[in-house]
Amino acid sequence: MRNRTKLIWLSLILMTVAFAAACPERKSIADLESNTSRYLNKEVAVAGVVKDSYGISVPLTNIRGGVYKVDDGTGSIWVFTENSVPTKGVEIGVKGRLQNGLSYNGKNYGLGIYEQDRRYRGK
Numbered sequence: 001m002r003n004r005t006k007l008i009w010l011s012l013i014l015m016t017v018a019f020a021a022a023c024p025e026r027k028s029i030a031d032l033e034s035n036t037s038r039y040l041n042k043e044v045a046v047a048g049v050v051k052d053s054y055g056i057s058v059p060l061t062n063i064r065g066g067v068y069k070v071d072d073g074t075g076s077i078w079v080f081t082e083n084s085v086p087t088k089g090v091e092i093g094v095k096g097r098l099q100n101g102l103s104y105n106g107k108n109y110g111l112g113i114y115e116q117d118r119r120y121r122g123k
Contacts, residue, residue, distance in 0.1 A: 030074035032098060033111060039098045044113065047093040047121075048072030055085035067112075070094060078112040091121035 026045045048070040055066025066085040069076050070092060079094050086092055095117040101110020 026093070028074045029070070029072050029077045032077065033075055036098075036100060036111060040100055042098060043095065043116070044098050045093065045095045046070060046072060046077065046113065048076075048091070050086050050088055050090045050092055051076060053085040053088060055081075057084060078110075079115050080112055081115040081118075083115070083118075086118070086120070093119040093121070 026047055027039070029046055029048070032039055032044060032046070049072075051069045051071045053066065053068035055064070055068075057064040064084055065080075065082045067078050067080050068085045069078050079096065080099075094113060094115055096113040096115040099112050099114055101112065
């Protein structure tokens with residue numbers, strides 16, 4: 001019985017560690033912009049407030065999506081989604097793959113995140 005309890009606790013700890021390792025660490029947008037090559041095409045997570053959002057949704061079809069800008073106080077970044085876009089002023093956490101648009105003289109233009117998951121801040 002004692003070995004069984006240890007086995008259960010060990011398996012719970014291992015599952016928790018595996019789950020935590022699968023989640024990307026939240027980064028500041030300033031860090032993503034200044035270290036783009038480090039995070040490019042990798043999964044990242046950011047949190048902030050939605051400043052702008054532009055979307056499309058055609059009723060009775062699966063056509064929807066758009067872009068929205070997230071600001072975390074250190075900078076802002078565009079997020080591309082195939083789902084509905086959140087409204088302005090919403091506090092949000094986004095997980096996705098960092099993508100780059102245009103680079104000129106060492107400065108990145110068009111840096112964005114392709115959304116994989118989204119969480120709203122509960123109140």
